[in-house]
Amino acid sequence: MFRLNKLTDYGIVLMAHVARSPEEMPHTARSLAKETKLPLPTVGKLLRQLSEHGLLSSHRGVNGGYNLAREARSITVAEIILALEGPIGFTECSVVKGLCNMERSCAIMSNSQIIGDALRDALEHVTLSDLNHEMAHHERKHDQELVASIKPAARVAEGVR
Numbered sequence: 001m002f003r004l005n006k007l008t009d010y011g012i013v014l015m016a017h018v019a020r021s022p023e024e025m026p027h028t029a030r031s032l033a034k035e036t037k038l039p040l041p042t043v044g045k046l047l048r049q050l051s052e053h054g055l056l057s058s059h060r061g062v063n064g065g066y067n068l069a070r071e072a073r074s075i076t077v078a079e080i081i082l083a084l085e086g087p088i089g090f091t092e093c094s095v096v097k098g099l100c101n102m103e104r105s106c107a108i109m110s111n112s113q114i115i116g117d118a119l120r121d122a123l124e125h126v127t128l129s130d131l132n133h134e135m136a137h138h139e140r141k142h143d144q145e146l147v148a149s150i151k152p153a154a155r156v157a158e159g160v161r
Helices: 006-020 029-036 040-052 075-087 109-124 128-160
Strands: 054-060 067-069
Touching: 006 029, 006 040, 006 054, 006 067, 006 075, 029 040, 029 067, 040 054, 040 067, 054 128, 075 128
Parallel strands: none
Antiparallel strands: 054 067
């Protein structure tokens, strides 16, 4: 199973939230922590890292905070992962050489590289705007299912009166 660490997951949540917001005003760490329900120290740490890697721009002052450094459609999930975890790979040896003493005789190292390249390529084709589009679609579907489940209950309640 390919897994992201929890901080990277939270970083994607933050970036998607900032991208989804209609406000032009910069987001503060405090407001983002409240809106995403993530711990403030974690949000602060992630905002600094994402800003250092050029994914968010920070603004100082009374009306300061963070905004996307570029449009949501030009920021990929791969960039966020790279900023928070480092290079994307299927195995550690496909990213950093010299970690394993079996590296010279490994029969599957090239296969791991192929898988890592495919994974990286897939993540480079998913943008923040894609994530928010999918979230909106999922939320609409959930709302439609909720309404559909309420209607029969409402009919039963009307018949009881």
